[in-house]
Amino acid sequence: MDLASLLLAAALILLVVMFIARPFMERINLGERQPTRAETLAAERETVVVALRELDFDHATGKIAEEDYAAQRAALVAQGVALLKQLDEVSNQSPAQALDDELEAAVRTAREKISKEPAASRSAELRCLQCGQPHQPNDRFCSTCGAMLTAPTQTS
DSSP, X not given: OOHHHHHHHXXXXXXXXXXXXXXXXXXXXXXXSOXXXXXXXXXXXXXHHHHHHHHHHHHHTTOSOHHHHHXXXXXXXXXXXXXXXXXXHHHTSOHHHHHHHHHHHHHHHHHHHHHHSOHHHHHTOEEOTTTXXXXXXXXXXXXXXXOBOSSOEEOO
């Protein structure tokens, strides 16, 4: 084998390794979106249904005593009824009300993130002298009004 064929084989092997490793190297952001209230309740309902099925199976196979089975089944059924009532309330909401609730949750999450920031970083925000809009320290002109930012002031 000559040098050119060895280099070609090494390049092909490198390409195949990169192709196979790409999914492992990419960052997957599946958890970005917060589940809606209806999705959360549906997941909890499914958990209760699975627990009821498992409890019934365990009772049928004799793994659980009759008195334990009755108490556990009653608790699971009560939990399921409460979840179904909540699901019904959520599904009876108008789409606008559901959207409002989701927006409120997003605002609440954003406010929690802001409140966790140090107070010094929030108070040291640079603002334009003309319009009062915030800007970055290295900006020379305001992106809103176009005023020159030669001597920015800091306001809290």
